Amino acid sequence: MAGIELINVHKQYRVEDRTVPVLRGIGLQIPERQITVILGRSGCGKTTLLRLTGGLEEADAGEIRYEGPHRTAFVFQEPRLMPWLTVWGNVTFGLEKREISRKKVEDIIATVGLTGFEKAYPSQLSGGMQQRTAIARALAYQPSFIMMDEPFAALDYFTREQMQRELLRVQQKQGSSILFVTHSIDEALILGHRIVVIENGLVKAEYRVPESAGDRNLLDDTFISLKRDIIKSL
Structure with missing residues (x-):
């Protein structure tokens, strides 16, 4: 197995x-x-x-x-997002462009239900949306x-x-x-x-x-x- x-x-x-x-x-x-x-x-x-x-x-x-x-990727109790980065910036944080395509990032953000919030900052998101961003970041790490x-x-x-x-x-x-x-x-x-x-x-x-x-x-x-x-x- x-x-x-x-x-x-x-x-x-x-x-x-x-x-x-x-x-x-x-x-x-x-x-x-x-x-x-x-x-x-x-x-x-x-x-x-x-x-x-x-x-x-x-x-x-x-x-x-x-x-x-x-x-491995981790998702903790707190979202641990970078407050100065947007949703898009947090999801792609630490990744090189060659590691993931723009289309893949768009698909991941859509998967966690955050389409339309790509330019939003953590302070503009609810707790649930912040945690969705953290999950999207983990998925983007593949x-x-x-x-x-x-x-x-x-x-x-x-x-x-x-x-x-x-x-x-x-x-x-x-x-x-x-x-x-x-x-x-x-x-x-x-x-x-x-x-x-x-x-x-x-x-x-x-x-x-x-x-x-x-x-x-x-x-x-x-x-x-x-x-x-x-x-x-x-």
């Missing part, structure tokens, strides 16, 4: 005069062209796992294997994997729900490979093709969302049953 494989990955941090273990031997397959959701309580090691997988930190032990081209660390956590309920649906639509259109961290069970059910529950630095359980559950209606019996199972594992 192409994608990323974590083999017995360990990570600990030094806090003052003591060592705090965060990941205690993670083994995990992360397939390409799907959304894999890492779900768990605060402090369980979700973000550390994401940072290790994305190459922002190194594991103390174990191995992380990448199959095929390895190029990564093999997009690492998303609770990117909708700071948004209000209605904007968050809209962004979740938008992300699903973008992923289906682009065929993007995404590793998504959240502590929300509902968000995991809405977005995930696979849901991985982390507890105390270990993989506690894994779930697959049925392929037939296309509309992600959380009131459907399939999702109610799956949510019950996930709650039991937390």
